[in-house]
Amino acid sequence: MAQLMTIARPYAEAVFALSQEANSLAAWSEELANLATISQDPAMAAMIKNPAYSADQIVSVFTEVMGENLTKEGKGLLSAMAGNKRLSALSDVSEVFETLKAEAEKRVRATVISARKTTVEQKKKLSAALNAKFDAEVEITYEEDASLVGGIKIKVGDWAIDGSAQSQLNKLGAAIAQ
Structure with a gap:
């Protein structure tokens, strides 16, 4: 997966630059999502891997599957990726593009994992704090994990905070063991 992300990044950055120049972020977002979906179809994935x-x-x-929805630039991307045998990275190109798009639009995605269901008041406080921290509109996905015992974990891209009771207990155990 990490290798595909490394392969995907230059393509995504090139498409992102092109889409910003043409003011077509939303159109490219949709086109890349469609191409990624097609590439993940089992029959298509097998065809992409088959050297025959x-x-x-x-x-x-x-081109046939996309029909009118495939732009000239989209076909150019496909041709370049196919020529370099990189079509298996299409879904990663779409994912990296979406990350770049979110950054440009000052949107950030976060995941908050808590031991119990988060209340409306807690959600408001978390949202305000994360919006201020990242100076962006933060889209938060809430998850529950009873194994945390208490507290929360927050993940935003590469940034993470583990304020769970489980983590604190693990740190305490490690300190006692030394």
Whole structure:
């Protein structure tokens, strides 16, 4: 997965730059999502991996499936990726593009994991604190994990805070063991 992300990043950055220049972030977002969905179809994934098919044959299948929804630039991306045997990274290209788009739009995605259901008041406080911390509109996904015992974990991209009771107990146990 990490290797595919490394492969995907330059393509996503190039598409992002192109879409910003043309003021077409939303259109590219949709087109990349569609291409990623097609590439993940089991039959298409098998075709992409099969060396018996040429890059042109694979691109023509994408073109046929997408129809009018495939732009000239989108076909260019497919051709470049197919020529370099990188089509298996299409879903990662879409994911990296969405991250770049969110950053440009000053939107951030966060995951908050708590031991119990988060109350409306807690959600308001967390939202305000995260919006201020990241100077952006933070879209928060709330999850529950009873194994945390108490407290919360917050993940925003590479940034994370583990304020769970489980984590604190583990740290205490490690300190006592020394």
